Amino acid sequence: MPQDVPAAGSPLLELAIDLRRDGPLPLAVQLADALRHAATIGQLRDGDRLPSTRALARHLAVSRTVTAAAYEQLHAEGWIVGRRGSGTYVTTRPPGASGETPRPPVPDAPASEAPKVVLTPGVPWAGGIDRAAWRRAWRAAADIEPDLRPQRAGLPSYREAVVEHLLRHRGLLVGGWAPDNVLTTGGTSTAVGELAAAVLPRGAKVAVEEPGYQRAVGALRAAGARVVHVPVDHSGLIVERIPAGVAAVYCSPAHQFPIGGRLPAERRVALIERARAEGWLIFEDDYDGELRYDVAPLPVLASMAPDVVVHLGTTSKILTPTLGAGWMLAAEPVTSAVLEHRERTGSGPAPAGQRVLVELARHGDLGRHLRRLRRELSQRRALVVEGLAAEGVEVFGDRAGAHVVLPLPDLETEQRFVAEAAEKHGIVLDGLGRHHDGTPRWHGLALGYSACTRDELAAALPLLARTVHRAG
Incomplete structure (x- = not known):
């Protein structure tokens, strides 16, 4: 493509591009990421003319090799195009730049089969996935020759993509660890069951948050563990309430599920100190740690104590359960035990979902989706909080994830609220009662805002507020 296009007049030269020479990523990668981001948020638009690589290199005070490599990468991804004798242009809009992905029309259904408005937590924003990128990733994954043998640890390319993801979006440097520290999983529940079966003695006690993620509780019991409850408050797990004699603690420190608090620094330190002193492991469920809207994503426990923390992540909340892929980051004795368990069983x-994730990451589609996801869910959270506050209803939960908690006075009110919303208004809600393993202590709704459309969400808020007022 021509590289002698004058620099004057290009909107690119008006952008603040910060290239960090002491950063972990090459300058060309940083520049390509910055230009993708500029296109994603509309600072660069379809048809915008870019400066030549030479002019941009002078503007940024970098080598022309850097700008040429960045342009070549963006050209290969289809973001820019060179026109002979004219210059280089932005040639595509970011996926979904004009709003949400349109949904196909739904045929009219009888009243008994009316479409439901889903306001439950734990459901991803699947409607925001760029369908062209999704199809491209599946086609590329299908071009790979079928495997002859299972890869118990997971595909090397997927594990490399996870390392890059943890670096970029969770600030976790795993480069100093051996590659065997990262294992592919089938998701968080599967990983918890594997850990209990492979690492813990049968019948070992495992402390879990109450209320908490009940599928993890089920996976632990299915693997022969004895579950003991630890209460939570608005700041997450109450560390001093963990009983003595446990073999492991399962928790969600970045965004406690379902109450929504984040574990403060002093509790994190106390949790790690007890784990080391008493010889137990911490199973860290980082199910939506990428989704924070007030500050940068909180550091993961694994970065503080890789010797006692097993870090668990999943693609189910940031993309879709269709992939059936997650990851586990742990010390070598843990990963070796899990691999031995997989061989025995x-x-x-x-591998299919792993290959798709690799392709999404390879072409930058994963990063673009996460940026759009954070922006969209941040706006939806504001819509929920401000919409209910305008009706005199307060919610709680950190500015993170894809749900807030709407408190109610008691379990009976909660159950009646959920039933009436479904029967009378076609709204699917989730009460806190079902997230307890024992007698419910917290009452209210875990109100999700990612599965529906914005219009559905806005229409449901006044109805919810009126019902809460009637419930007192």
Whole structure:
């Protein structure tokens, strides 16, 4: 493509591009990321003319090799195009730049089969996935020759993509660890069950948050563990309430599920100190740690104590459960025990979803989706909080994730609220009662805002507020 286009007049030269020479990423990668981001948020638009690589290099005070490599990468991804004798232009809009992905029309259904408005937590914003990128990733994954043998640890390319993801979006440097520290999983529940079966003695006590993620509780019991409850408050797990004699603690420190608090620094330190002193492991469920809207994502516990923390992540909340892929980051004794368990049982993660994730990451589609996801869910959270506050209803939960909690006075009110919303208004809600393993202590709704459209969400808020007022 021509590289002698004058620099004057290009909107690119008006952008503040910060290239960090002491950063972990090459300058060309940083520049390509910055230009993608500029296009994603509309600072660069379809048809905008870019400066030549030479002019941009002078503007940024970098080598022309840097700008040429960045342009070549963006050209290969289809973001820019060179026109002979004219210059280089932005040639595509970012996926979904004009709003939400349109949904196909739904045929009229009888009243008994009326479409439901889903306001439950734990459901991803699947409507925001760029369908062209999704299809491209599946086609590329299908071009790879079928495997002859299972890869118990997961595909090397997927594990490399996870390392890059943890660096970029969770600030976790795993480069100093051995590659075997990262294992592919079938998701968080599967990983918890594997850990209990492979690492813990049968019948070992495992402390879990109450209320908490009940599928993890089920996976622990299915693997032969004895579950003991630890209460939570608005700041997450109450560390001093963990009983003595446990073999592991399962928790969600970045965004406690379902109450929504984040574990403060002093509790994190106390949790790690007890784990080391008493010889137990911490199973860290980082199910939506990428989704914070007030500050940068909180550091993961694994970065503080890799010797006692097993870090668990999943693609189910940031993309879709369709992939059936997650990851586990742990010390070598833990990963070795899990691999031995997989060999004995003939189990292991399916490769199809891993290959798709690799392709999404390879072409920058994963990063673009996460940026759009954070922006969209941040706006939706503001819509929920401000919309309910305008009706005199307060909610709680950190500025993170894809749900807030709407408190109610008691379990009976909660159950009646959920039933009436479904029967009378076609709104699917989730009460806090079902997230308890024992007698419910917290009452209210875990109100999700990612599965529906914005219009559905806005229409449901006044109805919810009126019902809460009637409930007192």
